[in-house]
Amino acid sequence: MIEVSAPGKLYIAGEYAVVEPGHPAILVAIDQFITVSLEKTENVGSITSFQYGNLPVLWRRQNDLLVLDKRENPFHYILAAINVTESYAKELGKELSFYSLMVDSELDSSNGRKYGLGSSAAVTVATVQALCQYYDLGANNETIFKLAALAHLSVKSNGSCGDVAASVYGGWLAFTTFDREWVLKQQEQNQSVKTLIEREWPHLSITPLTPPLDLRLVIGWTGSPASTSHLVDEVTNQRSRDKQAYEVFLKESALCVNRMIEAFQAGDIKAIQTQIRKNRELLVQMSKDTGVTIETPSLTQLCEVAETYNGAAKSSGAGGGDCGIVLFDRKEGLLSLMTAWEEKDITNLPLHVYTKAEK
Template identity: 55%
Template sequence: MITVKAPGKLYIAGEYAVVEYGFPAIIVALDQFVTATISPSDTFGSIVSKQYQENSIFWRRQGDEMVFDNRDNPFHYILSAISLTENYAHETGRELGVYHLGINSELDSADGKKYGLGSSAAVTVATVKALCKFYHLPMDKNKLFKLAAIAHLSVQGNGSLGDIAASVYGGWIAYHSFDREWLHVQRQKSTLTELLAMDWPNLKIDLLTPPSDLRLMIGWTGSPASTSHLVDKVALVKAKQRGEYQTFLSESKACLKRMIAGFHAGDLATIQTELRQNRALLQGLGRFSHVTIETPTLKKMIAIAEAAGAAAKTSGAGGGDCGIVLIDRAINPQPLLASWASEGIERLKLNVHTVADDLIS
């Protein structure tokens, strides 16, 4: 049996702007995982998730096609990842097999509430990784990102794919999104093998080393949010508010450039200053786009952290889910945590996860 894992993620800074190609964000991979297992089968295949056992899928092979016994399922990202990876396997001359694929996610709470840790991205990455091992496909992080990004984008239709990058590369990353219109055009005229070998316009993924005195803390509001719906709302407004939106983009890019420089310099104070600036920019975006990025609970979470001497903001699209705090390790976090608890804010005890270089061996 093959077993692989893909970590969840949280955005630190650069949200919304990163949806535009070439604009940066800082993202971190976390030590909560989606695990995929795969084992060969002689007759029928299955796709099973501990989270959705009543919706398990059984399938058989008819030539190179997967034929499903039940099509009403919540596994769109898994099926997209399978389709893409098997197309690539077919291009490389592999004979397609039958298998049982198991998926187990730690990225939601025990009662099924979403934390906003990028479960759909991690599911996609884990499925692609498992199948690459199953078919003995040559795969590095760059190719894994591209294959998983195509699979994820074909389902979600929007987004920056930064969560895919965090799940593939691990650790802290500075991510510049690629031109998705270019990808759409290239997919019509290139094989997957050719696409994976190309340089994608504006795509840039750099690993960052955080300062030794930086502590990342994560607060969960107990209220899930839909990233794709919030991103869609902002997309509808940006044409009407073109001037304000362009100002937001340019200021976000400058802010992230300074923040990334803070990481390279090991300067916590600079990183915290720019985190606060990024929060202010997102608040402005929320005002002119009429999208609720900071809920009342997130505002409380941030205010409590700032009062303790930390820098804090929403993570990802906002509208619920998590907030992140960057605090000096010299500061005792217990009073802050006690105040959070009194407001119903849960600290998620997660750590940054780094990914080994040998993905497939």
């Protein structure tokens, strides 16, 4: 039995701009996980997930391709991860076999509502990691990231894959995405998976950050789930209304996040907080320019309450609901903030930054 866990993520800064190649964002991996267990079977395989009623979806093989017994299935990211990783395994001369794959997630609430912690990325990464172990592929972090990113591209994901990077590498990360058009062009030219992941991907950059010792991350959840892919699509569709405003947003976001990265390197909490507030302003302005709601009234309340207790706050990820993040100097008291949030129906998620050495 192989068992692999991958952590969820939260965006700290650089949302929306990060979908453009070379535009930086900062993310963290958090200590809630998706666990994939994998065990060899004969003649037929299965995929089981607690989140989908624990009924196994059975699969067989036709010409080494995985074929489901049910046409409708909720496992798009898992299947994409299997297809990409097994293509790579075959190119390395491995013989494909059958296995049962079980998924368990801590990234949703007990009633199945999503917190916005990157479950699609985490399940993709955990599946890729489990199969790399199963087929003994000796994959490093970069290989796992690229295999998981290719899986996301294959299901037409419009995200940056920053959440994939957080699930693979853990901790605090500075991230810029790759040129997806370049990757898709390589695939059109029938580039093998092995060749593609061995090549350097234009603009891709994943850099671990060390946070200042007294920096404290606090996470609030508004209780209102949001669809990242839907919001990113909306912004993409609307930004053509004012291309100049969008170009200004991209430029200002890059400036803000790069300054924040420098503040991390200098261990300067006040400077980090200044850029968090600046990034919030940029996202609010971009929201006005595109007409897409990013900071909902609940997220505005979350931020405003946190600011009264000396925290620097903003929406996290695509916004439209889900989580907000607050960065504090550890010396500041937090109990009053929790009470004030409770009165506004905002839930503090007791999560911590996850670094790989911890697990």
